Amino acid sequence: MLGNTLAASFIWGINTLFLLDAGLSNFEAFAANAFYTVGMVVFEIPTGVIADSVGRRASYLLGTVTLMATTALYWFLWIWSAPFWAWAAVSVLLGLGFTFFSGAVEAWLVDALRASGYSGQLEPVFSRGLIVSGTAMLFGSIAGGVVAEATDLGVPFLLRAAVLLAMFLVAFRVMRDIGFTPDRSERPAAAVRTLFRASLTHGLGNPPVRYMMLAAPFSAGIGFYVFYALQPYLLGLWGDDEAYSVAGLAAAIVAGSQIVGALLAPRVRRLFRKRTSTILVAVGAGAGLLLCLGLTRNFWVALALVTVWGIASSLGGPVRQAYLNDLIPSRQRATVLSFDSLMGNLGGVVVQPPLGRTADVSGYPFSLVVAGLINAVALPFLLLSRRQNAAADVSLADAPAAADEIPTPPGPAGTATTDP
Numbered sequence: 001m002l003g004n005t006l007a008a009s010f011i012w013g014i015n016t017l018f019l020l021d022a023g024l025s026n027f028e029a030f031a032a033n034a035f036y037t038v039g040m041v042v043f044e045i046p047t048g049v050i051a052d053s054v055g056r057r058a059s060y061l062l063g064t065v066t067l068m069a070t071t072a073l074y075w076f077l078w079i080w081s082a083p084f085w086a087w088a089a090v091s092v093l094l095g096l097g098f099t100f101f102s103g104a105v106e107a108w109l110v111d112a113l114r115a116s117g118y119s120g121q122l123e124p125v126f127s128r129g130l131i132v133s134g135t136a137m138l139f140g141s142i143a144g145g146v147v148a149e150a151t152d153l154g155v156p157f158l159l160r161a162a163v164l165l166a167m168f169l170v171a172f173r174v175m176r177d178i179g180f181t182p183d184r185s186e187r188p189a190a191a192v193r194t195l196f197r198a199s200l201t202h203g204l205g206n207p208p209v210r211y212m213m214l215a216a217p218f219s220a221g222i223g224f225y226v227f228y229a230l231q232p233y234l235l236g237l238w239g240d241d242e243a244y245s246v247a248g249l250a251a252a253i254v255a256g257s258q259i260v261g262a263l264l265a266p267r268v269r270r271l272f273r274k275r276t277s278t279i280l281v282a283v284g285a286g287a288g289l290l291l292c293l294g295l296t297r298n299f300w301v302a303l304a305l306v307t308v309w310g311i312a313s314s315l316g317g318p319v320r321q322a323y324l325n326d327l328i329p330s331r332q333r334a335t336v337l338s339f340d341s342l343m344g345n346l347g348g349v350v351v352q353p354p355l356g357r358t359a360d361v362s363g364y365p366f367s368l369v370v371a372g373l374i375n376a377v378a379l380p381f382l383l384l385s386r387r388q389n390a391a392a393d394v395s396l397a398d399a400p401a402a403a404d405e406i407p408t409p410p411g412p413a414g415t416a417t418t419d420p
Contacts, residue, residue: 005133007163009140010156013251016231018153022078030356035088037348039095048338051104057175063100064168070094075157103338115179126318130262134255141251198332203339211385213343218378221347225355233364237299254310261314274393275323276386282316290372294365326392
């Protein structure tokens with residue numbers, strides 16, 4: 001988590017500015033980001049199958065190599081002032097690189113925990129991972145902005161490729177699949193079909209998981225746009241379009257609030273009997289904060305709202321991860337988690353170009369208001385997941401019922417976990 005996020009975050013604070021500097025319009029810049037998510041949508045299931053049928057370590061190693069190569073290609077496109085179609089093509093391959101990580105790393109962790117005899121809740125584990133990634137993002141995003149301002153917008157991409165190379169070497173030496181044995185009894189094509197059918201059964205075929213997945217395009221998808229829109233939005237409020245360190249500061253604030261949110265997530269979780277209550281509060285607060293962010297014209301107020309938005313967004317993440325993992329069998333874990341990631345990325349594909357066009361026509365503040373309204377569409381789907389009364393929705397057996405909850409018997413889906 002530390003190495004992956006550090007590598008990625010070098011460019012998070014300046015990515016939109018990098019694309020605009022290459023000659024792309026706002027619409028083209030966010031369309032390029034959308035093609036990145038197209039790549040994730042197209043390759044999520046095949047790479048999830050690789051993780052479940054070949055191994056999670058193999059998937060991770062393939063991801064580092066692919067991301068290192070495509071990051072270098074991004075730098076060359078910037079040097080050459082390449083046309084939009086080239087950015088679109090490389091963005092798709094960049095998405096391929098990340099799909100080797102999504103699902104595989106989380107499945108690797110959960111299987112190893114279970115094999116090692118861990119019987120506690122998953123929320124604290126995922127919260128610690130979020131703290132580590134938030135710390136890496138805090139350092140990397142600030143460093144990327146400062147390096148870009150001191151040199152140029154291309155150097156952070158070279159730093160990213162170097163860290164990915166180091167991560168490949170580390171993982172090659174120390175990473176092993178624990179608690180999981182790949183099933184290689186079928187030919188690759190047959191294995192893809194078998195695991196895909198199983199992922200549908202345990203994903204969209206499982207009602208509490210299905211509704212979580214259907215909410216993802218409106219929550220995770222919006223998150224893609226907002227994160228990258230914050231860079232030019234805050235620069236506009238600051239009044240200096242070349243203050244790249246301010247853009248890096250925006251990403252760093254999101255990282256810092258992610259750390260705070262991760263620290264608070266297990267505590268906030270204990271306020272509610274059901275996991276879905278925490279998720280609903282986090283998504284609802286995030287949507288409202290985006291509306292407020294689009295209405296302010298004060299730089300410092302905007303920074304405060306971005307901070308609270310980051311905390312709200314991070315509160316629900318570990319709880320959602322734990323909820324889904326307790327609903328999914330180990331054999332199909334990586335594929336189903338990849339399918340969930342696919343749903344979120346699909347939202348990014350659909351919403352980013354229109355919101356980028358909205359920013360071109362009506363400005364970034366109005367586009368953030370629209371983003372907040374779209375984000376709120378996730379709430380009905382989360383309520384439907386909650387209504388399934390899955391056993392995995394109630395993991396704190398010793399927690400008192402919260403004031404907003406009426407105890408109900410758990411449904412057949414999922415497996416509850418308790419403190420050791």
